[in-house]
Amino acid sequence: xxxxxxxxxxxxxxxxxxxxxxxxxxxxxxxxxxxxxxxxxxxxxxxxxxxxxxxxxxxxxxxxxxxxxxxxxxxxxxxxxxxxxxxxxxxxxxxxxxxxxxxxxxxxxxxxxxxxxxxxxxxx
Amino acid sequence: xxxxxxxxxxxxxxxxxxxxxxxxxxxxxxxxxxxxxxxxxxxxxxxxxxxxxxxxxxxxxxxxxxxxxxxxxxxxxxxxxxxxxxxxxxxxxxxxxxxxxxxxxxxxxxxxxxxxxxxxxxxxxxxxxxxxxxxxxxxxxxxxxxxxxxxxxxxxxxxxxxxxxxxxxxxxxxxxxxxxxxxxxxxxxxxx
Amino acid sequence: xxxxxxxxxxxxxxxxxxxxxxxxxxxxxxxxxxxxxxxxxxxxxxxxxxxxxxxxxxxxxxxxxxxxxxxxxxxxxxxxxxxxxxxxxxxxxxxxxxxxxxxxxxxxxxxxxxxxxxxxxxxxxxxxxxxxxxxxxxxxxxxxxxxxxxxxxxxxxxxxxxxxxxxxxxxxxxxxxxxxxxxxxxxxxxxxxxxxxxxxxxxxxxxxxxxxxxxxxxxxxxxxxxxxxxxxxxxxxxxxxxxxxxxxxxxxxxxxxxxxxxxxxxxxxxxxxxxxxxxxxxxxxxxxxxxxxxxxxxxxxxxxxxxxxxxxxxxxxxxxxxxxxxxxxxxxxxxxxxxxxxxxxxxxxxxxxxxxxxxxxxxxxxxxxxxxxxxxxxxxxxxxxxxxxxxxxxxxxxxxxxxxxxxxxxxxxxxxxxxxxxxxxxxxxxxxxxxxxxxxxxxxxxxxxxxxxxxxxxxxxxxxxxxxxxxxxxxxxxxxxxxxxxxxxxxxxxxxxxxxxxxxxxxxxxxxxxxxxxxxxxxxxxxxxxxxxxxxxxxxxxxxxxxxxxxxxxxxxxxxxxxxxxxxxxxxxxxxxxxxxxxxxxxxxxxxxxxxxxxxxxxxxxxxxxxxxxxxxxxxx
Numbered sequence: 001x002x003x004x005x006x007x008x009x010x011x012x013x014x015x016x017x018x019x020x021x022x023x024x025x026x027x028x029x030x031x032x033x034x035x036x037x038x039x040x041x042x043x044x045x046x047x048x049x050x051x052x053x054x055x056x057x058x059x060x061x062x063x064x065x066x067x068x069x070x071x072x073x074x075x076x077x078x079x080x081x082x083x084x085x086x087x088x089x090x091x092x093x094x095x096x097x098x099x100x101x102x103x104x105x106x107x108x109x110x111x112x113x114x115x116x117x118x119x120x121x122x123x124x
Numbered sequence: 125x126x127x128x129x130x131x132x133x134x135x136x137x138x139x140x141x142x143x144x145x146x147x148x149x150x151x152x153x154x155x156x157x158x159x160x161x162x163x164x165x166x167x168x169x170x171x172x173x174x175x176x177x178x179x180x181x182x183x184x185x186x187x188x189x190x191x192x193x194x195x196x197x198x199x200x201x202x203x204x205x206x207x208x209x210x211x212x213x214x215x216x217x218x219x220x221x222x223x224x225x226x227x228x229x230x231x232x233x234x235x236x237x238x239x240x241x242x243x244x245x246x247x248x249x250x251x252x253x254x255x256x257x258x259x260x261x262x263x264x265x266x267x268x269x270x271x272x273x274x275x276x277x278x279x280x281x282x283x284x285x286x287x288x289x290x291x292x293x294x295x296x297x298x299x300x301x302x303x304x305x306x307x308x309x310x311x312x313x314x315x316x
Numbered sequence: 317x318x319x320x321x322x323x324x325x326x327x328x329x330x331x332x333x334x335x336x337x338x339x340x341x342x343x344x345x346x347x348x349x350x351x352x353x354x355x356x357x358x359x360x361x362x363x364x365x366x367x368x369x370x371x372x373x374x375x376x377x378x379x380x381x382x383x384x385x386x387x388x389x390x391x392x393x394x395x396x397x398x399x400x401x402x403x404x405x406x407x408x409x410x411x412x413x414x415x416x417x418x419x420x421x422x423x424x425x426x427x428x429x430x431x432x433x434x435x436x437x438x439x440x441x442x443x444x445x446x447x448x449x450x451x452x453x454x455x456x457x458x459x460x461x462x463x464x465x466x467x468x469x470x471x472x473x474x475x476x477x478x479x480x481x482x483x484x485x486x487x488x489x490x491x492x493x494x495x496x497x498x499x500x501x502x503x504x505x506x507x508x509x510x511x512x513x514x515x516x517x518x519x520x521x522x523x524x525x526x527x528x529x530x531x532x533x534x535x536x537x538x539x540x541x542x543x544x545x546x547x548x549x550x551x552x553x554x555x556x557x558x559x560x561x562x563x564x565x566x567x568x569x570x571x572x573x574x575x576x577x578x579x580x581x582x583x584x585x586x587x588x589x590x591x592x593x594x595x596x597x598x599x600x601x602x603x604x605x606x607x608x609x610x611x612x613x614x615x616x617x618x619x620x621x622x623x624x625x626x627x628x629x630x631x632x633x634x635x636x637x638x639x640x641x642x643x644x645x646x647x648x649x650x651x652x653x654x655x656x657x658x659x660x661x662x663x664x665x666x667x668x669x670x671x672x673x674x675x676x677x678x679x680x681x682x683x684x685x686x687x688x689x690x691x692x693x694x695x696x697x698x699x700x701x702x703x704x705x706x707x708x709x710x711x712x713x714x715x716x717x718x719x720x721x722x723x724x725x726x727x728x729x730x731x732x733x734x735x736x737x738x739x740x741x742x743x744x745x746x747x748x749x750x751x752x753x754x755x756x757x758x759x760x761x762x763x764x765x766x767x768x769x770x771x772x773x774x775x776x777x778x779x780x781x782x783x784x785x786x787x788x789x790x791x792x793x794x795x796x797x798x799x800x801x802x803x804x805x806x807x808x809x810x811x812x813x814x815x816x817x818x819x820x821x822x823x824x825x826x827x828x829x830x831x832x833x834x835x836x837x838x839x840x841x842x843x844x845x846x847x848x849x850x851x852x853x854x855x856x857x858x859x860x861x862x863x864x865x866x867x868x869x870x871x872x873x874x875x876x877x878x879x880x881x882x883x884x885x886x887x888x889x890x891x892x893x894x895x896x897x898x899x900x901x902x903x904x905x906x907x908x909x910x911x912x913x914x915x916x917x918x919x920x921x922x923x924x925x926x927x928x929x930x931x932x933x934x935x936x937x
Contacts, residue, residue, distance in 0.1 A: 038698055042281040045609065046552050046696075051545055053882070053899060055246075056281045059272055084167070084279035086160030091696025093681075098689065102681050106674040106703045113666040120652050121659075134636045140680065141629045146687045147607050148621050154609040157692040 032065050035074050038091050039064075039081065048091065159298040160279060166289050167277040171267030174244060174252055181265055186239065187293045207291040208316060209239045212263070213275055215247040216255035218283040224303045228262035231308065235316050242266045245275050245283060288315060319379045322367035323457035326408075329360035329415070330447040333440045347429055351422055354436050357443070358419040365399075365412040368456055372399045377467050380458040381405060385469035389846060397480035398469060403604060403620075404456035406483055410600075411450060413491040414443045421495055421520070427512050434502035435495075442494050445627050453620045472848060472872070473881060478538040486531030486558060490596035492524025493561060493589075496568070500589030501635060504642040514582070517589060518572040519934060524592075525565040526930030532558050533923040544869075544884040544897055546911055548919070551697040553608040556679045557599035560672050564592050567668040573794075573933070574661045576723070583643055584665070590635035595672075597628045607683060653726050660718040667711040674703050705757075712764045712805065716771040719794040720778075730778060737770055752814065761809025768802030793932045800925030807918030811893070816912040823905045830912065833894065834858045835867070837906070849873040853898060853906065857887055869896040869908070890917050 033050055039060065041052035049057045049064075060081075067077045081089050093099045161167075170182040186209045212228065214221040232240060242263035244252040249268060256266065269275055278287065288297035296315060299307060336353040371379045372395045375388040385402045386395055400406045418439040425432050450456070496517055503513045535558070540548035549555060568588040575581050602608050605621030652659050678695040686692050720728050728734065745763045749755070772795040781788055789796075820828055827836045838854045852870040856863060869885030885896040893916040899907035 038696075040694055040696065046550060047545060048696075059276065063276060082160065083164075084160060084277065085281070086157055086279070086692055088157045088160075088692040088694050091694060092698035092702075093693050093695055098685060099681075099693065102677060102695065102699075103703075105677050106670060106707055109670045109673060110707065113670065117652075117659075117662065117666070120662075121654065123652075130640060134633070134640065137629070137632050137636060141625060143680070143684050143687050144601070144605075144607065144625050145622075147683050148605065148618055148625070150687065151618070152607070152686060154607060158686070158690050160691070 028068055031068055035064055035077065036061055040089050040091055042085060042089060156300055161295050162298055164295060166293050166295050169274045169277055171243060171269060171274060174249055174266040174268055181267055186289055187291060209241055209289040211241045211243060211287045213243050213245045213280050213283055213285045215245050215283055216251040220302045221284045222259060224284060225259045227303050227308060232262050240264045243269050243274060245269050246272050318367050318371045318376055319457040319459055322364045325360045325364040329357040330444060332357035333444050336440050337437055354422060354440060355419055358415040361412050361415045365408055368405060368408060369396055369399050372396060377464045378460050380460045381456040383460050383464055383467050386467040387469055388466060393480060394475045400483050401474055404454045407450055407454055408456050410487050410491060411446045413487055414446060414494055417491060417495045425516060428508060428510060431502055431506045431508060431513065434506050435498045438498035438501050439495060449623050449627060453623050476538060476542055478534050482531060482534040482538060485527055485534055489524050489528025489531050492520060492527060493592040493596050496521045496524060496589045497593035497635060500586040501638050504586060504638050514575060521565060521568050521572060522930055522933050525569050526927055528562050528565060530927055532562060541886060544882040546895060546897060551700045553679050554603055556675050557602055560675055561592050561595040563668050563672045564588055564595060567665045568592060570661060570664055574657065587639060590639060594632040594635065597631055601625055601628045655726055657721045657723045660714055660721055663714055664711060667707055671704050671707050715798055716768040720775045733774060734771060737774060738767060741767055741770055755813050758809060758813035761805055765802045765805035765809060769799050772798045790932060790936045793929055797926055797929035800922045800929060803918045804922030807915045807922060810915035811913040814914050818910040821905050821907050832859050855896060867896055869898045871898055888917060
């Protein structure tokens, strides 16, 4: 039974801390960095726009900065880019119907295994 | 329940292998992603002529029922004839562009109702002009895209790239990289 | 000439493999001689591989493979490693290892003959399929049709010691699992109750897993120090492919260490044995068929892809079928309490399998979507960080106390000791986060990593004996391994979350001040090498006026391919790495990125400890 407290303790901490990191920073450079880390450099082998030094990456970095200055949100910029380059340019796939299986899969598995574990526990 | 679970791994194996098989058979190329803009409306843009900065061609000009202005120095097409535009992004510093350049003369000859729009991407006007003198100019209009914004609108990230627009302004063909005679015969001619 | 020897020995070895597979009833010879066929096949394939290496060492450009991948100016070590730096040579090495593993097993195994022969027969079948693959689609002994004086392969990026051993280490891991696969299937097919196969499976899976760990670590190490991308793990498809068998191998090793005769776990072990090798073959398929792009892609064509797909389908399908049909039906009951050792093992296995399945889905999902909808998506680092890490988190937490759990009850000895130390630790972690950046992942990583280390140390101390003998080390081996993991977690957390990045524009003779470190751009050297131009920018690192070291970031320009590659300049000590990447230059002013990566050394130390622990475990009963 003491383990229940153990685990609860950890999760409460997580809750408290996650609320802290939800603080958004309005700094433009920070916003550009966060977004370009999630964008794929289309002329490179699996590098992000942020990490790449290629011409294409520089163009996109400038474009992202301009769009932020125009007042677009991160989501709107992503939509702008995916309209032209396809969803391929995003390293983190959208959460839409097509990708539902992808995002929910690990959590469905976790639930199933929890069920399996509890069922076997009850037998003993 | 237990019986069904026993068969899951085998079924998954078959499903996964079928997907792989299809991927290989369809000849998908991992370095060439399918275009996001195919069958969508072409982006709005406006480009000045390489030879006269005051003359601008806009995307509207390429649609049906909009006559190309006499000032652009090209022939106009009658309303009831199907109008297609082939847009080719090129540059003088792009070596594969030189390789495919002659093919545009053939396209111009074989398909006279196609408007050939060449866009010089991130190229200085002097270099582009020199390039066209050296290799010849098959284009009906040569536009400038020095800052690369038009290419960005079209989702271009590498040269050369070729699009074909129909008279409703829809992109019906996109090809990244060199055009070859085979591609023209198999994929482009069937469009017209 | 050499190519002829190589090719004929390859074919002969396949022939002897076929001979070995013919049922003993037809041959009617003593079983001892039967084994000779297998061993002869191994000797022949080794001759074949050695002839390839000889061709490379002598720069025999009449061999097409050598022509494409080697050059007479290459240093000897890299000529040799060039043999396995290409598709055909590497798959020949793979084949060679399949046979060698079988050979060593045939000499060392103490099992009954029936079982032994079954294992070797399955190993032979695997050998044969791959041998046909090489002979028909990937022959390294093709003869060059044109007369040449020199070879084509002088890519300096590939001339690196870590990169030279990285493939053989990886293959020792992947191919080792082929023996584990054979052991598992043979145990299903052989009618005996000898439990010796569990001990053998344990030995061989630990060996394979240890090699695989070393192989992956070498690859990451090379990527960090050579590639200049600022990281050591990118969730690149090929990295994921190596991670999957590693994770399942880990689950397998844990299950083998913890088995106490439960038949349910025996069945699970066989399933995992099949799974490990299937994932290895799947990985080979994904890399060599050309359906995924990555830094690792070999040149490929459709026929090769289809052949390996067939190999993958046949081996995995066969394994799963045998498992389905021959698996014992007797249900056995697991001694599962809320938090005893058995349940910890089950949780460990469940979490690892979920992690592996998530990585698998993420890696092949783009393929599925593209076949179905003709659009392309990508699944990159951010996805895996959001899904795999949370799944593994409870596993890490459990890892800290698992070795101290009991089999029978819910209690841990000296539980209060652990609780007290945990509270003290979280207090310190809290303080640390308060004074630096407050970040959920950082806090979690810090507390988990240090807690795993602390709990393992507590357990070791509680078992402390005055005499440190080999058996004592064996008994605390699991704690040692977990300390390695804890160090690795700390290293990963600190070098990613608490990484500091600086951008500067600097010209010659200028200085930068970061904390107490003074970096000064001393000079710029441009050196002409055989086929590339190397530009190196020399930085001096000083602390309190004293020169500590020089850092040399650089760029290489290859005129033939017009490629520019960047090489990171790195200074490393035990507590941090200073990582400099050159950007672009304008008017003699260079734009540079400086990363301060704390505790990167912990990652490599942690991995070394894990490998050491793997070695010890091989000798545990």
